[in-house]
Amino acid sequence: YMMPLCKMIDIALEKDLIHKNPFREYEITMQEKDRGYLLKEEIEQLLSCTFKSKTRELVRDLFVFSCFTGLSYIDIKQLKKNQIQTFFDGNRWILSRRQKTSNPSNVRILPIAQKIIDKYESISKNDFVFPVPSNASCNLHLREICLKAGINKTQPLSFHWARHTFGTLFLTEGVPLESVSKMMGHKNLKTTQIYAKITNEKISKDMEKIACKFNDFGERLVASL
Numbered sequence: 001y002m003m004p005l006c007k008m009i010d011i012a013l014e015k016d017l018i019h020k021n022p023f024r025e026y027e028i029t030m031q032e033k034d035r036g037y038l039l040k041e042e043i044e045q046l047l048s049c050t051f052k053s054k055t056r057e058l059v060r061d062l063f064v065f066s067c068f069t070g071l072s073y074i075d076i077k078q079l080k081k082n083q084i085q086t087f088f089d090g091n092r093w094i095l096s097r098r099q100k101t102s103n104p105s106n107v108r109i110l111p112i113a114q115k116i117i118d119k120y121e122s123i124s125k126n127d128f129v130f131p132v133p134s135n136a137s138c139n140l141h142l143r144e145i146c147l148k149a150g151i152n153k154t155q156p157l158s159f160h161w162a163r164h165t166f167g168t169l170f171l172t173e174g175v176p177l178e179s180v181s182k183m184m185g186h187k188n189l190k191t192t193q194i195y196a197k198i199t200n201e202k203i204s205k206d207m208e209k210i211a212c213k214f215n216d217f218g219e220r221l222v223a224s225l
Contacts, residue, residue: 038161053141059138065117079130135159
């Protein structure tokens with residue numbers, strides 16, 4: 001709440017409306033926002049659900065697509081077929097710019113994302129890849145989808161959780177921070193570091209690597225005891 005007030009003080013100083021900043025020694029501490037995300041097991045729970053409503057199934061698919069591409073709601077809504085191209089490595093990529101920042105965001109299309117693209121190819125219009133409901137509608141459907149999938153979270157699920165899931169999941173799986181940052185279209189690594197959560201799964205994988213490396217050494221130590 002203090003940020004807008006401090007901004008007004010700065011403007012007043014620039015225009016000589018005041019001559020001293022009353023908040024000069026006041027330090028604003030930013031509380032880190034808890035960014036919700038899903039685990040791999042929870043994504044599987046979403047995919048295992050069946051729906052009578054085609055719209056609800058579409059919303060689930062769009063959410064999962066975002067989990068594996070990192071695209072935000074608006075970037076998926078604006079995604080056109082000509083932005084999907086075969087890249088230098090022979091694989092299909094999404095080559096786009098983020099609607100929010102205009103930063104380039106290039107990400108390879110994994111099999112699950114390609115399957116979702118293919119699923120809606122025949123019903124998409126005007127060269128858009130997907131028929132996308134409103135953001136508010138998506139969020140309402142996602143809460144019902146979450147209940148059906150048996151996913152219990154302390155905060156209501158929203159579409160933007162999918163982008164957070166992408167960042168957290170790919171970093172947990174060992175994709176370098178720099179690569180994730182480029183795929184997500186971030187301006188700097190500091191933004192991407194928000195997603196570098198130390199999950200129990202990540203700790204387990206790291207300890208498994210250490211266990212393998214120290215296997216022979218550990219056996220020799222045990223033998224000497």
